[in-house]
Amino acid sequence: MSAYGYDAVVIGGGVSGIMASLTLASRGFKTALVSRGDPVCCLSTGCIDVFSHSDEPLGGIRALLPDHPYSLVGEKGIVDSLSFFLEIMGEAGLPYEGDPGRNRKILTPIGSTKNTCLVPRTMAHADMPPGEYLHVISFQGIKDFFPSYITSRHRNSTYSVYDAGVPTTLGIAARFDDASFLDAFITWLRGLEIPLDRVALPAVLGTIDPDSVMEKISRAIGRKVFEIPTLPPSVPGLRLFRALKRVMQNRGIHLYWGKGVTSVECQGRTVEAVTLATTGRAKRVQGRAFVLATGSFVSGGLFAGRDSVRETVFDLPVAAPGERKDWFNTDFFSGAHGIERAGVRVDRDFRPVGAKIDNLFACGSILAECEIMSLQCGHGLAVATGVAAAKSCAQELS
Amino acid sequence: MTTFEHCVRCTLCVENCPVFKVNPAFPGPKQAGPDAQRFRLDGERSVDDWVKLCCQCQRCEVACPYGVNVSEIILKAQLKYSREHMSPFTAHLFANTYHLGKLGALAAPITNAVTSSGAARKVMGVLGLATNLPMPEYRFLTLNRGRRRKGKRRSSRKVVFFHGCYLGFNRPDIGRGIRDLLAGLGCRVAIPRQTCCGLPALGNSDLEIAKKFARKNARMLVEYIDRGYQVVYACTSCGLTLVHDYPEVLELPEGRKIAENTYNVHEVILDLLENDGCSVEFGEVDRTIAYHIPCHLKALGIGYPAAGIFEKVPGLKITVLDDHCCGLAGSYGFKKKNQQTAEKLGTIAASAIKALEPDALISDCGACRMQLGHYTGLPALDPSEVIIASLEKGASKKSRGKRRIP
Structure with missing residues (x-):
């Protein structure tokens, strides 16, 4: 049976995928989101770390190397995407507080x-x-x-x-x-x-x-x-996810939850549909453009073999530092491990570099050089790049 | 192929377990599933009686990002426990809801009078049944009586309608509505004789009875599939049983074929409207409705196809709610030992609905409708009822328009 056709299909139900789908839906595009399960944000503190490595998030971001995904978004883009997030949370009935100019403290x-x-x-x-x-x-x-x-x-x-x-x-x-x-x-x-x-x-x-x-x-x-915030299961993380999901549903985004993507249909340089590992019979979800927000290793967007890192849905080229011996520091707490920089490299429009696909955009922790653990920028990066990639996707669609 | 070994103990399943939330006696899906599975050996007698407290909503499995078959592990542990221990009377009773339904429908007015009488409810309490809920009413004119086939072949689509026990015995009017709706959209609809899908038997850990029902249905369905029919279901729990349990749990040789050819009725309708060029006019339905998603529709992973149809109905204000299990879970909530759990979950789901101040609720599942209709006091509708109301209005507008032209 052929499927319902969407303008945009977002793959990945974490903060990044959700923000991307909300951005697309707010511009009037018929959007679907597919996710193989609940996202890591359900296990998080529920707080949005934009750049917790330093006291001033924007100041810290300014000092980053130019190949960090934040530089692709730019300061204005980051601030705008965070206000969009605040607006969404207000609509969801779970208002958030904070100022991108200054970090605040929470107790652990x-x-x-x-x-x-x-x-x-x-x-x-x-x-x-x-x-x-x-x-x-x-x-x-x-x-x-x-x-x-x-x-x-x-x-x-x-x-x-x-x-x-x-x-x-x-x-x-x-x-x-x-x-x-x-x-x-x-x-x-x-x-x-x-x-x-x-x-x-x-x-x-x-x-x-x-x-x-x-x-x-x-x-x-x-x-x-x-x-x-407590260790998982984390109630504020669950609240954040449920609130975001509520807004998605209120804005008419169709959710396909619990089943991963098993195969991808391409026509030339265009992705036409993805197939989900639905119970019993595969479900086809077709769209005009796709956003990849499947996360990194924990969420399954990236998979590390013995000597190489692979992207799990489209088999996109992955930038990973050197050989396996360069992936880890001997001291666990010594700072950034090389493997944190592994991921999909994207161009200014968030199109994966070296991919043979034109209607695909990537965002969130799957991006190369993001180092979300050591820079402590997970949700902030997810929000900023999710919105930015969706804007490029919207341009492609219109 | 994922097993309990793939669990990374992230607790996302626990966050989604309705029973864990309200019943401290249940240790949650992580412990009842993957954790305890390591200690469940063949030939070793099960001691985990709490495993029976799982209501098999399958929310844990939907939540698991690693594809661990959490609820299937628990279901199999429930079956193992029951093989090794005496089952209570209620389990035998509910495993056979189909036969109860057949009897109940045959003597419908008497059944309904008896099950609602005070004396009968006292007896039920003694037998281990929950007495806070009204029992479902039975109808004499079941779907198995009357016409078996409807619709000329306008589209190339032939469907065989698996209506299940609830639409068959308790709400045949909804079943007939769905039959007419499919026929009206150009399908050739067959409603052959069928038995229970087998889920109540599985839920009450009676594998043999479940297999007996399933084999009978499988033979019948495969005959139709071989003749070019698609199987459609409206009850999402029957549907999940056909596509998931027939091949995976009951291991029927025909299971895979059935799973590959079985569709939710709203998937079919949406496909007819989107791709088959079916031209219909949806009339205005000026209502505010809460759409309670049944757990088993979630578990199917096909999205919420009825919501795609509702978007076409002018005036209809629908809010999708998919975070709560209604708590009834088939026969689960009708058992005295689960009464408190079912009541707490019913209240939670009902308050989420009532917070929207809707004038009705919709759910694809008959059990959800019974439970939530009871706890909200709102009319509880099948999605098809709203779709039909809108199409009827659209059709009458159209015919009025035609009359005006001359």
Whole structure:
């Protein structure tokens, strides 16, 4: 059976693919997004790191080598794409805060702080001025969240533990969706009579409307409240993904979820369709232009063999540093590993260099030289290049 | 080929598990699936009774970016557990929903009166059935009675309609609507005698009964496929059973052939409209509707074809909701031990729907409609009902227009 024809087909359901598809849909193109599963952003802190390696994201980006994908987008492009992201999150009912000109801090479960750029409202108060007092709330039996890690690093801090009746972050978050559970929690919290300035909890303040949960708690105790992202499963990461997905669906983007691309149909230098490994029978999705946003190694966009790196959907040429011995540093924490620079090289229009395909654009962490681990720029790069690649794709389509 | 060994323990499946979210007794798909699978040896008696708490929504499998067959691993562990332990009475009862349906429909008015009576509900409670939900009503004029074939061959398309038990016994009116819709779009529609797809038996861990049902259907469907028919389904759980379980779990020799020739009814309709040059006029339907995506439509991976049709209906405001399992999961929620889980999930899914303030909800799955109709108090429709309403309006507008010309 021949398929529904789209203007654009985006391959990859992470932040980059989603931002690309939203950009295309906002320009009136009939867009489909195919993804072989849920994206890595569900496991993330939910924060948008634009360039967390330094305190000033844009300043840090200016100092990058010219072959970093950020240079293809340019400063204005980066700032515009981040405001587009903020607008989307507002529409989704999960507003984010932050300024591309200046990084802010969030607290981590081991008590350290981390630079990031845009944060969900529930983490807005995590950037504490020095000298303020903090009270940490933990939950009975919760895994990988030990408040004493935090109190041992912050002299002015104490903690208490609440029994939510379930030990998992998701289980607790689902309980916070329930008003009667929240009321009981607030009653307990008021009973503590916390004299300190701020109250921090692991990120479990509900899966549906965390902002109202936080505000209700904050009002009841008269203190600023914020969330600390947890290890996976990560509730703020899940909220971010679900919110983005909601906007995609509201804007009429068709989603094909859970099955990877098994084959590609080309006519000359044009991709015409991709085939999905659908249950039972392969599903064909055809489009006039394609955006590749399948991510790097973890997400399966790139695959490292013994001696070479391969791109998994179109078998595009991949730039990888030298031989295998150049891929890794002997000291794991010593900074950038060579393999982080592996990826698909693109031209100014985000077309893969050396590909024999004209209607294909690439974005996100599959791009060469992005070094998202050491520069800490994952989501920011995803947003900026996703929007930029989609703009080029839109030009091709019109 | 991916196995439990390919799991990297990223927990994306856990994030998507509805049961894990509300029932602390279930350790989640990662542990119930790939983690525990390493300890499940042939000849070693299963001790993981919590594996039966999985409702087989398959959201874990959809979420898994590594293609691990999480829910299939769990299903097979459920089957293994049941082979080694006595099944409760309710499992035998629900494995045979087809026979219940046949009996129920034959004596429809009596069945419906009995299942809704107070005394009967007390008995149900004793037998281990959940009593908070109304039981589905049965209809005497089932789809198996009446015309078997409809439509002249205007397009080259011949389809055999696999309607399943719910449309067959409980809502034959919807089944007839779909038959007429396909025929109206130019298909030749056959509705042969058919039995249960076998999913209720699988869900209640009765592999033998499931195979018996499946073999019967497979013989019948292959005969049609060989004569150039495409199989269409409307119930997405029946559909998933045909395309996934027939070849993969029940290992039927005809399984692959059936899977390759089976389509969702809305895929077929969309294809007729987009590519077969079927000219129809969609009339205005001025409604705000929440479209609850059944878990098994998600699991099919074919996208949401009905949503593509709704886009053509002027005035219709549809919001797609695909983050929640309704909690009923076939017979799962009708069991007393799952009652709380089903109730909590039903409430969560219902509040997501009600937040949109719609005037109705749509779902492709009869069980979702029962559950969410109950928890939202809204009319719960099959997608075809809205499509037909729009086409009827469009057709009447067209004929009025024609009358005006002379």
